Amino acid sequence: MPRFYNLPEMPFFFHLITVIAIALPAQLGYTFVFGRGKILHFGPIGVSTVAAYGTFLTLNATGSFLLGLCAGVLMALAFSLLFAWLSFRLDSDGLGIMSIAVYLALFAVVLNWTSLTRGALGLPRIPRVPFADSAMSFALLTTGACVLWTLFFLWLDRTKLARQVSALAEGEWHAKALGISRAGAHIAAFVILGLTLASDNFFYAQYYHLLHPSDYYFPAFVSLLMITVAGKPGSTPGAIIATILLSLLKEGLRFLPFPSAVLGPLRLMLFGIILLAAVWIQRDTLFPKKRTI
Amino acid sequence: MPILSVTHLSLTLNSQQILKNVTFSVEQGEVIGLIGPNGSGKTTLFNVLSGFLKPTSGVMHFRDADITSVSPAQRARLGIGRVFQNFGIFREMTLEENVLVALEALPKEQRMLLGSIKDAVKGTLDMVGLSHHAKKKAGSLSGGQMRLLEIARTLKSGKELFLLDEPTAGVSPKMTRQVADLIGELKKEGKTVLIIEHDLPFISQICDRVLVLDVGEVVLSGAPREIKHDKKLQEIYFGADAAPY
Ligand SMILES: Nc1ncnc2c1ncn2[C@@H]1O[C@H](COP(=O)(O)OP(=O)(O)O)[C@@H](O)[C@H]1O
Ligand SMILES: [Mg+2]
Numbered sequence: 001m002p003r004f005y006n007l008p009e010m011p012f013f014f015h016l017i018t019v020i021a022i023a024l025p026a027q028l029g030y031t032f033v034f035g036r037g038k039i040l041h042f043g044p045i046g047v048s049t050v051a052a053y054g055t056f057l058t059l060n061a062t063g064s065f066l067l068g069l070c071a072g073v074l075m076a077l078a079f080s081l082l083f084a085w086l087s088f089r090l091d092s093d094g095l096g097i098m099s100i101a102v103y104l105a106l107f108a109v110v111l112n113w114t115s116l117t118r119g120a121l122g123l124p125r126i127p128r129v130p131f132a133d134s135a136m137s138f139a140l141l142t143t144g145a146c147v148l149w150t151l152f153f154l155w156l157d158r159t160k161l162a163r164q165v166s167a168l169a170e171g172e173w174h175a176k177a178l179g180i181s182r183a184g185a186h187i188a189a190f191v192i193l194g195l196t197l198a199s200d201n202f203f204y205a206q207y208y209h210l211l212h213p214s215d216y217y218f219p220a221f222v223s224l225l226m227i228t229v230a231g232k233p234g235s236t237p238g239a240i241i242a243t244i245l246l247s248l249l250k251e252g253l254r255f256l257p258f259p260s261a262v263l264g265p266l267r268l269m270l271f272g273i274i275l276l277a278a279v280w281i282q283r284d285t286l287f288p289k290k291r292t293i
Numbered sequence: 294m295p296i297l298s299v300t301h302l303s304l305t306l307n308s309q310q311i312l313k314n315v316t317f318s319v320e321q322g323e324v325i326g327l328i329g330p331n332g333s334g335k336t337t338l339f340n341v342l343s344g345f346l347k348p349t350s351g352v353m354h355f356r357d358a359d360i361t362s363v364s365p366a367q368r369a370r371l372g373i374g375r376v377f378q379n380f381g382i383f384r385e386m387t388l389e390e391n392v393l394v395a396l397e398a399l400p401k402e403q404r405m406l407l408g409s410i411k412d413a414v415k416g417t418l419d420m421v422g423l424s425h426h427a428k429k430k431a432g433s434l435s436g437g438q439m440r441l442l443e444i445a446r447t448l449k450s451g452k453e454l455f456l457l458d459e460p461t462a463g464v465s466p467k468m469t470r471q472v473a474d475l476i477g478e479l480k481k482e483g484k485t486v487l488i489i490e491h492d493l494p495f496i497s498q499i500c501d502r503v504l505v506l507d508v509g510e511v512v513l514s515g516a517p518r519e520i521k522h523d524k525k526l527q528e529i530y531f532g533a534d535a536a537p538y
Contacts, residue, residue, distance in 0.1 A: 179369035179398035
């Protein structure tokens with residue numbers, strides 16, 4: 001099960017801050033694409049996987065964080081564009097299925113290309129950027145990045161792009177008849193999500209000093225999806241609150257007196273129930289009624 | 294030169310021929326009524342004109358440009374505006390955003406002509422007396438208000454050719470008057486209007502010319518006065534096996 005390593009030795013508070021700061025940007029990106037745009041992109045973890053491996057394989061090979069970051073961003077962009085292209089070729093449900101398939105295929109490549117990725121063993125001993133090696137400075141660094149991303153999304157919500165994505169979600173033909181290009185708006189949305197995924201994954205493995213494929217299993221996507229739905233789909237403030245609350249819940253579960261073999265499934269079940277409840281409560285607004293013309 | 298000309302347009306969907314050899318042209322400033330029984334292909338013709346459906350054969354010209362394979366968004370940018378039968382207003386967005394999203398989609402040169410976009414939004418809402426609802430979700434509007442808003446935003450975004458699909462459908466009788474007045478306004482401003490409508494008196498009042506569509510074919514065309522008593526029209530609308538509208 002993901003994310004059950006020994007906690008780094010640091011005050012729990014820094015840990016919480018870091019965990020939230022790492023998770024939030026992609027959560028906001030996914031809220032934009034899925035919550036606002038109603039685009040059934042179920043492959044963001046596939047983008048995460050290639051971004052993370054791109055970053056840290058490059059880092060290992062070159063010793064340069066900057067080059068690693070660039071590689072991660074390039075991988076994330078390339079695969080975000082692949083998903084965007086698929087979304088133009090398929091109808092909405094088709095994209096949902098196909099994006100899962102693409103994610104699974106990417107994941108299979110990462111697991112089985114052992115000469116490059118060490119497969120199920122993952123990449124150990126990942127260093128942190130030299131200027132943020134301590135718990136506190138790493139918390140500060142990730143929080144800084146997170147604040148910038150959050151400001152970006154609060155700004156983005158008030159832009160033309162956000163309105164176009166909303167309009168396309170509610171009535172694609174109606175939006176196109178106004179002169180809105182679906183390709184332009186959706187490519188931008190996929191790319192923004194891809195950049196947030198690259199950003200999150202740049203920090204994530206550094207934090208745990210380990211890049212492990214189990215962190216990119218399907219449950220990681222369930223968590224992303226759940227927070228988007230729980231936080232009022234499409235709302236940036238809603239996603240922020242949901243991310244904070246559910247991260248607190250997730251980390252709080254560690255204090256239950258159960259072995260991690262029990263805690264993992266327990267957490268998944270709990271999240272499943274929350275997702276179910278959130279979908280039920282928002283069943284009318286999650287997907288607007290299909291518009292006729 | 295006609296603003297729109299359609300030549301030998303045919304459309305077959307699922308091996309069913311829905312439009313048959315449709316040919317007509319429209320001069321700048323004309324208001325043309327498109328009538329015909331339910332299922333005769335009127336909305337489908339609009340879908341082909343606005344680029345959502347590709348014709349099986351035939352060509353379309355907007356001014357001197359061949360638009361047969363131009364995308365819907367691009368046609369909108371050229372100046373073709375569409376008002377949908379089931380409302381093109383985004384109910385989850387505010388009134389203000391509904392106008393803004395239309396104005397922002399304009400090509401840059403046209404957006405510049407509007408001056409302050411904020412004033413243009415307010416002006417549009419004022420035109421139909423809705424500016425005090427600017428921050429409300431459009432879903433809270435009545436059918437008539439939505440229709441007015443949709444026509445007003447299409448007008449404000451500088452469209453030259455209006456495709457109005459049953460603009461009085463889902464509109465209360467009281468508001469129908471206002472919608473008719475707004476269409477009259479379009480005519481006064483020299484806009485070209487193609488309007489699908491079932492209400493024959495309404496049509497003869499505002500249209501210069503009428504096209505009658507039956508089973509995907511233009512079977513009759515002419516000034517409202519000329520065709521009103523035509524046998525074909527009587528047959529289509531009041532004949533034994535014609536669907537009532
Ligand atoms: N996308 C489509 N696929 C198959 N048949 C269609 C499609 N759109 C419309 N039709 C058929 O085309 C015919 C004309 O429909 P329509 O244009 O909506 O009629 P009108 O607007 O004149 O009432 C109908 O028989 C309808 O079932
Ligand atoms: Mg119709």
